Amino acid sequence: MKWGRSILPLARLTCVEIPRQPALLLLSTTLILFIGSLPFLITHNLGEAGKLVRDSALAMMFLGSLLLAVPAACNAVSTEIRRGTAGAILSKPVSRIRFLVAKYIGVSMVMLVFSGMATMAIIMADRAAAREFQVGWRFLVPLFLAILGAYLIASVVNFFTRRPFSSTAFWCMALLILVAFIWTGVKKDNPHVNETAIEHAEHAGHDHTDPLAAEPVPIRWSLIPACALITMAALMIQALALLCALKLGVVPSLSVCSGFFMIGLMSDYLLAGKAAESLWAKGLYYSLPNWQHFWMADALTAGGTIPWGYVANGAVYALAWTGGMLCIAFGVFDRMEVC
Amino acid sequence: MISEEPVVYTENLQKIFKDFWRRPRARAVDGVSLTLHRGEVYGLLGPNGSGKSTTIKVLLGLLHADGGVVKVLGKPPRDVAVKRRVGYLPEESYLYPYLDAKETLRFYATLFGLEGSKREKRIDELLEMVGLSHTGRRRVGEFSKGMARRIGLAQALINDPDLVILDEPTSGLDPLGTRQVKDIVSALAEKGKTVLLSSHLLADVEDVCQRISILYGGKVRASGPINELLQVANHLQIRLQDLDDSQRTRLLDTLEIQLGQRPTLEPTRKDLESFFLEVVAQARRESGEASGTRAEGQLAGFLTEKAPENNEN
Numbered sequence: 001m002k003w004g005r006s007i008l009p010l011a012r013l014t015c016v017e018i019p020r021q022p023a024l025l026l027l028s029t030t031l032i033l034f035i036g037s038l039p040f041l042i043t044h045n046l047g048e049a050g051k052l053v054r055d056s057a058l059a060m061m062f063l064g065s066l067l068l069a070v071p072a073a074c075n076a077v078s079t080e081i082r083r084g085t086a087g088a089i090l091s092k093p094v095s096r097i098r099f100l101v102a103k104y105i106g107v108s109m110v111m112l113v114f115s116g117m118a119t120m121a122i123i124m125a126d127r128a129a130a131r132e133f134q135v136g137w138r139f140l141v142p143l144f145l146a147i148l149g150a151y152l153i154a155s156v157v158n159f160f161t162r163r164p165f166s167s168t169a170f171w172c173m174a175l176l177i178l179v180a181f182i183w184t185g186v187k188k189d190n191p192h193v194n195e196t197a198i199e200h201a202e203h204a205g206h207d208h209t210d211p212l213a214a215e216p217v218p219i220r221w222s223l224i225p226a227c228a229l230i231t232m233a234a235l236m237i238q239a240l241a242l243l244c245a246l247k248l249g250v251v252p253s254l255s256v257c258s259g260f261f262m263i264g265l266m267s268d269y270l271l272a273g274k275a276a277e278s279l280w281a282k283g284l285y286y287s288l289p290n291w292q293h294f295w296m297a298d299a300l301t302a303g304g305t306i307p308w309g310y311v312a313n314g315a316v317y318a319l320a321w322t323g324g325m326l327c328i329a330f331g332v333f334d335r336m337e338v339c
Numbered sequence: 340m341i342s343e344e345p346v347v348y349t350e351n352l353q354k355i356f357k358d359f360w361r362r363p364r365a366r367a368v369d370g371v372s373l374t375l376h377r378g379e380v381y382g383l384l385g386p387n388g389s390g391k392s393t394t395i396k397v398l399l400g401l402l403h404a405d406g407g408v409v410k411v412l413g414k415p416p417r418d419v420a421v422k423r424r425v426g427y428l429p430e431e432s433y434l435y436p437y438l439d440a441k442e443t444l445r446f447y448a449t450l451f452g453l454e455g456s457k458r459e460k461r462i463d464e465l466l467e468m469v470g471l472s473h474t475g476r477r478r479v480g481e482f483s484k485g486m487a488r489r490i491g492l493a494q495a496l497i498n499d500p501d502l503v504i505l506d507e508p509t510s511g512l513d514p515l516g517t518r519q520v521k522d523i524v525s526a527l528a529e530k531g532k533t534v535l536l537s538s539h540l541l542a543d544v545e546d547v548c549q550r551i552s553i554l555y556g557g558k559v560r561a562s563g564p565i566n567e568l569l570q571v572a573n574h575l576q577i578r579l580q581d582l583d584d585s586q587r588t589r590l591l592d593t594l595e596i597q598l599g600q601r602p603t604l605e606p607t608r609k610d611l612e613s614f615f616l617e618v619v620a621q622a623r624r625e626s627g628e629a630s631g632t633r634a635e636g637q638l639a640g641f642l643t644e645k646a647p648e649n650n651e652n
Contacts, residue, residue, distance in 0.1 A: 006452075009446055010450070017438075020437040085433045085434070087396070087401050087429065088429055088434075089450070090399075090401055091399045091400075091425065091429075093419045093420070093422040093450065094419070094422075095419050163476070164437055164478070335403075338401045338402075339396065
């Protein structure tokens with residue numbers, strides 16, 4: 001109870017403050033727009049549009065999480081230390097461990113909202129690219145309208161009430177994408193669109209009797225565990241970014257986290273073989289984050305599903321690694337002098 | 340009235356800043372000993388880089404002392420229970436630029452566990468006290484430096500602290516704001532609060548502090564009650580009112596005969612601050628409110644209430 005008393009307001013403030021930075025809004029909008037654009041960027045050029053859209057969208061979410069988590073964590077910690085607000089808060093009855101936990105929770109809340117938006121955008125993009133040589137605009141238009149609507153609402157709100165534009169747009173975007181997602185989920189497919197698909201198929205020289213063209217496009221629910229795993233990876237990167245942000249600025253932190261990102265992607269290739277022979281390689285292999293555990297695009301392509309047990313194991317792994325990073329961060333911050 | 344209970348106690352305080360290789364880079368505080376009592380306004384004076392802010396940050400537990408003893412309200416400064424009873428106005432107004440004045444105070448209030456109507460009442464009273472109750476949804480990032488100092492002062496008092504540490508509280512304020520802050524500081528001391536005031540604006544310190552320490556190069560160079568330190572030995576002042584020319588001449592003649600030296604007579608001058616405040620007060624009476632902030636330097640209601648002995652908030 002006492003813990004929550006100082007952690008919650010700090011976490012809430014962090015959660016309120018981060019979306020007020022225009023950079024976060026621009027970055028998240030760009031990523032969502034890019035995910036939404038993948039079906040029509042890819043469909044008319046290459047075959048296997050569904051696979052390409054899924055892979056690209058998940059990769060975009062993974063990379064986007066890195067790009068968002070690092071500046072957000074840096075803003076929550078290093079900028080506050082440099083700006084002096086951290087010192088002002090630590091002069092209040094807030095222990096250093098609570099400060100860091102609150103910052104982590106606050107940034108995590110924003111990251112979870114972004115992951116939620118990205119997940120819904122990926123599912124809508126996947127449905128839009130479900131049929132070869134056809135863009136399912138009925139899934140994409142609501143997504144784009146949600147983004148446009150969020151910006152319009154934020155402008156009006158800002159004009160009349162002076163509420164910050166960036167954060168209003170960010171939260172509105174999350175809400176409207178949810179509305180768009182539900183709307184496209186419950187709305188029945190329009191048969192005219194399927195006729196168009198057949199015409200497209202005919203133009204492209206394909207068999208117009210493709211039974212799939214007339215079928216409604218189901219929601220690929222298996223994308224949710226895949227996105228959940230990427231979200232966990234993002235929360236791990238965020239813990240590392242928080243540790244880096246104690247001593248470094250945004251650019252050096254981004255460099256370190258990108259390094260970990262790359263090494264983590266290649267850790268199986270670089271260290272798995274050596275881990276059996278050498279103790280240091282084994283230690284390094286197990287202490288580095290292995291992002292391959294969180295990258296399930298290939299499993300989806302093969303038509304497989306991701307068991308929730310696997311997701312739970314991933315959560316334990318992410319929790320342990322994040323806990324380790326935060327413990328190191330507590331150790332560093334407790335000895336640190338805050339000017 | 341000053342009791343003997345030490346609110347702040349440091350003895351031979353040392354603080355050395357080190358470089359990346361842990362080698363000493365600068366000795367910021369070198370053997371500083373201070374004792375502050377309840378209800379006292381204590382001034383820390385010194386030029387830039389003399390160690391005032393470093394001493395304050397050690398007292399707040401933000402920096403670690405490299406030697407000596409530090410006790411704040413009888414406990415080590417990093418004790419969270421101590422911080423519950425301390426209010427701090429930093430040298431720069433470190434505020435969240437995207438929050439408005441109320442949101443800022445609400446945030447700091449919740450860190451002290453203040454909730455509901457009690458919190459809102461305090462916020463309204465403090466905003467009234469510092470003259471910012473009319474700022475509405477304007478973000479503090481858009482505030483002038485003076486307004487930021489005022490909101491900084493308000494956040495320092497949100498928990499009704501026993502010890503108030505003010506680092507350059509009047510920097511960036513106009514003379515009117517400076518006077519209001521000094522009035523608030525004096526009123527706080529009257530209510531039994533201890534105030535540690537760091538400044539290089541000597542007139543401000545002289546007006547409100549009972550005791551001072553002057554730091555230079557991290558060391559205390561002079562310390563004691565301000566009246567004693569400023570007393571010039573063997574110099575006396577006689578103050579007289581409404582003398583006409585003949586009375587003046589007779590007085591000078593008499594003194595010359597009695598003392599063997601002819602003294603000089605000079606009219607008493609007001610200080611510039613008093614003159615400025617008179618002019619502004621006159622202008623206000625004539626043309627109504629003109630300042631961007633409105634306050635009279637009176638304490639917020641909750642600060643004047645009698646607090647229980649073991650003050651929690």
